[in-house]
Amino acid sequence: MLENTGQGAVLTESNRACEACALKDLRLPRPLSPRELEVLEQRAKSSAVLDEGATLFSQGDSVNAVYIVRGGAVKTFVTDRNGKEDIIGFFFTGDFIALESLACDLYPMSCAALTKTYICKISRADMQALTRELPSLEEYLFLSVSEELLGSHQLSQILRQLSADERLSSFLLFLSHTNERHKLSGTDLALPMSRREIAGYLGLAVETVSRAFSRLQEKQLIAVNDRNVTLLDIEGLRAQSHCCQSYRDGTFSSEKPVI
Amino acid sequence: MLENTGQGAVLTESNRACEACALKDLRLPRPLSPRELEVLEQRAKSSAVLDEGATLFSQGDSVNAVYIVRGGAVKTFVTDRNGKEDIIGFFFTGDFIALESLACDLYPMSCAALTKTYICKISRADMQALTRELPSLEEYLFLSVSEELLGSHQLSQILRQLSADERLSSFLLFLSHTNERHKLSGTDLALPMSRREIAGYLGLAVETVSRAFSRLQEKQLIAVNDRNVTLLDIEGLRAQSHCCQSYRDGTFSSEKPVI
DNA sequence: CGTGGATTTGAACGGCATCAAACTAAGTGG
DNA sequence: CCACTTAGTTTGATGCCGTTCAAATCCACG
16 A cells, blocks of 8 residues: 655554544545545555655655655655755644645655654545545535635745745744644744755745744844754744744635735 | 726726637636636626826735736736835736635735736626536636745745846746737847836846846846846846746746746 | 836846855764 | 764855836826
8 A cells, every 4th residue: 555665764554553543634625524524534554654764655656555654754856956955844743734635646755754644544545536426525625625725825825925034924923823723832843844944835944944943032032942942932933034933724715914 | 887997097898898808818727618608708897007106006905806817917016114115016917816815805916017918807796696507617727826825936936046137038038928928029028117126026126127128138148128028038048047048937837847 | 199007128236145154953873 | 872864944144036116208198
């Protein structure tokens, strides 16, 4: 089922762990109904463990499954001609990984684990069967991808308009928000990704990211200790970021203005 | 039905024009089946004409319909604190406009016509009824938004990595491809958008866009005459762009590598 | 013919990339 | 336990590209 994709990846089949997983913390455009959850669980029989750095799929692989992060974190990326990784997105517990790839025959990107990561797999065939017996799931998928697209627009805005410090501020606020979604501290962050990966995501050089960390620390906005970052002044960071703090949480409507 | 949104917009109800429209040139993740087309046409009773510059909807308006471009071109955008427009996307004949907004209660962006534009409107309620009686349409919507998201990833890549000249080259190749989709010349482009709007899309200053035009012309890659641009050396432009020429045509699979 | 917006061109400044090197931390093997 | 290696991170110096400010030109339109 799950292929070993090299790079020291050890993918183990573990249905038992999967049965224990209620898929309850799927990131939600809306909550899944009990019926949806039941059907989804029934299909999500296959699970895997990815060691840090292990590849889940590579650009050019055929898309014959959908993956969900059950625990840990992954990145999706493409590698440019200089060998530099262009990071497309980070995915955390409860996220569908690159759901939009279902529109392709072959993956237009690669995916690798940032830390030890637990993955849930649903085959493409199962997914099709699922949506047939449970039409509302298709709507769920539409909403999921729509929210990803809205988040991508915000990222584009960040890439177009913001300075290095502002980009990093936005990114830290995004991670803070993600942490809170997972019932973790919104101020004490343990970054699962390297400076290089942050740079690849924010469109900056590694050195610039490092300097931005230093400047935010000088300004007393954060305290940096390797990959452990404490947000000391969230409002200050927000002022820095010049942008909605959460550009991927689907709350673009009503309460919070995008700008 | 269609509200007059000011800015000299003249929105006229014109069911006759709508009946004549077969919706056949909807941009397609896959072709619509005759059945789908029939049902869709039945609902798309309402049409409108937007003068150049007219607003279709504004950020904060409630999302109670979906719009399709029947002829012409529109932009979606947000306005930043300096009053500068950040262009999110351009939409042409056959495109759903900002379909992902259906995931919101209120529009997170505005939409305005670049030229005189003909619009087809389907109310949110009709859309829901449609997907109930035609489940495959929901899949169509999912695929549409997925392709938009894949395109948005490519745009992010452009914003992260490419120089001004490279960005403009990519943009011109994108327009060329769009033109070809509409059975127009792939080399003689009549840009519907201003330099300022191109700048807002590519994350550059107007002056930089203008200079990029000049440089590409000096290099004999294009011939510029106001908003009429002739692509003289497509391969040269492609080499310049360092990127897949078509970042929004859904051909990320099989044949064409993304990089 | 005059006005205002769009576009182009010029000049100077500044932020980020690049190159280079020091420093840290973790892992390896002697 | 320590020398050694390696990758990640930080800091410094320099140069370039794009922004900003300024002004000229062009064009549509009243």
